[in-house]
Amino acid sequence: MARLTLGGTDLSVVGRTRIYVCGVTPYDVTHLGHAATYVWVDAVDRVLRRLGSSVEVCRNVTDVDDVLFAAAERAGGHYDQFAAVQQFRFEQDMDALAVRRPTHEPRAHVFIPQVIALAQTLLDRGAAYESAGSVYLPAAPVVAGLDPAEAERLLKEYGGRLDDPAKRDPFDQAVWQRSDAPEPAWESPWGAGRPGWHAECTAMALSTYGSSLDLHAGGADLRFPHHAFEAAQAEAATGVSPFARAWMHVGIVQLEGQKMAKSVGNLVFAKDLLAETSAGTVRTMLLDRAFDQAWDYTPEVLQQAGARLDALYAAAGTKTSSDSAWEQVLAALAAGLDVPRALDIAVEEGGQVARDLTTLLAL
Numbered sequence: 001m002a003r004l005t006l007g008g009t010d011l012s013v014v015g016r017t018r019i020y021v022c023g024v025t026p027y028d029v030t031h032l033g034h035a036a037t038y039v040w041v042d043a044v045d046r047v048l049r050r051l052g053s054s055v056e057v058c059r060n061v062t063d064v065d066d067v068l069f070a071a072a073e074r075a076g077g078h079y080d081q082f083a084a085v086q087q088f089r090f091e092q093d094m095d096a097l098a099v100r101r102p103t104h105e106p107r108a109h110v111f112i113p114q115v116i117a118l119a120q121t122l123l124d125r126g127a128a129y130e131s132a133g134s135v136y137l138p139a140a141p142v143v144a145g146l147d148p149a150e151a152e153r154l155l156k157e158y159g160g161r162l163d164d165p166a167k168r169d170p171f172d173q174a175v176w177q178r179s180d181a182p183e184p185a186w187e188s189p190w191g192a193g194r195p196g197w198h199a200e201c202t203a204m205a206l207s208t209y210g211s212s213l214d215l216h217a218g219g220a221d222l223r224f225p226h227h228a229f230e231a232a233q234a235e236a237a238t239g240v241s242p243f244a245r246a247w248m249h250v251g252i253v254q255l256e257g258q259k260m261a262k263s264v265g266n267l268v269f270a271k272d273l274l275a276e277t278s279a280g281t282v283r284t285m286l287l288d289r290a291f292d293q294a295w296d297y298t299p300e301v302l303q304q305a306g307a308r309l310d311a312l313y314a315a316a317g318t319k320t321s322s323d324s325a326w327e328q329v330l331a332a333l334a335a336g337l338d339v340p341r342a343l344d345i346a347v348e349e350g351g352q353v354a355r356d357l358t359t360l361l362a363l
């Protein structure tokens with residue numbers, strides 16, 4: 001049995017671990033925020049494997065999305081073709097960062113029938129309502145217990161279409177959204193439309209793993225509303241709770257205190273860093289910290305990671321080391337993925353322990 005704790009949750013697994021991580025919307029180059037999420041998922045994948053679990057990772061492709069349609073239009077191409085090219089570039093970046101390929105890579109645009117089935121199930125169970133060609137999940141049960149001001153701020157930032165007059169409550173989230181030309185649209189029992197963002201992930205996760213999964217990962221900015229609604233509609237559709245046994249919300253990467261985002265224009269691209277330093281150094285920078293804390297990228301942080309990795313490599317060339325030190329390294333990783341402590345032990349112990357940690361974390 002593999003035993004791992006994450007964010008205070010005991011994630012003991014017998015045999016298989018089912019991991020789902022929200023993938024990218026393929027319209028842009030991979031930035032450090034993306035890299036952090038997928039390198040951390042890669043780390044938990046590798047650690048669980050080392051602890052004896054057979055791990056499956058499902059990383060979806062959100063290729064049905066407003067920002068993607070808009071970007072494709074600006075580039076003058078069909079969105080499907082545009083998404084395929086962007087997705088290929090993203091996968092090249094993931095390969096360059098030594099992120100293992102996912103076991104499952106569902107694409108939203110081929111899961112339209114499953115989203116329609118999800119919407120129909122939610123309607124049949126009385127958990128959603130249909131209005132003017134769209135199907136909505138009521139927000140009230142999902143936001144209950146949250147700070148109302150914070151919930152409102154996040155829904156305004158990520159909730160989309162708050163002014164949609166078909167909603168009973170502006171914060172309700174579309175499971176199925178009526179489409180108005182010229183957006184891409186698919187036929188449904190409620191007319192032409194397309195999936196809601198949260199519903200895409202729910203449909204792909206349920207289709208891949210059944211009614212629940214072991215670990216759901218994603219950037220910390222997806223915690224609400226995306227993950228909250230994704231889980232709520234999965235649980236309402238299946239009756240199985242919790243949808244995810246554990247959550248891994250990877251800390252936001254900032255530049256001068258501000259979240260890295262295309263809309264802000266403060267992106268640091270993974271490929272630019274990889275042009276000047278090794279994947280091991282970038283991975284060390286991303287992993288040598290608490291996974292759930294926001295942090296600021298600076299060139300100095302990257303330099304420090306390079307020095308840290310040099311120390312590990314130097315230690316790896318020294319004397320042979322003890323089994324007990326390796327057990328301590330594994331214990332540190334199993335206790336909330338404490339990579340800083342695992343690195344400290346490996347650098348101090350050196351020898352085989354340092355070599356094994358280098359291999360385990362692909363540094």
Ligand SMILES: [Zn+2]
Pocket residue numbers: 021022023201226230
């Ligand atoms: Zn998602």
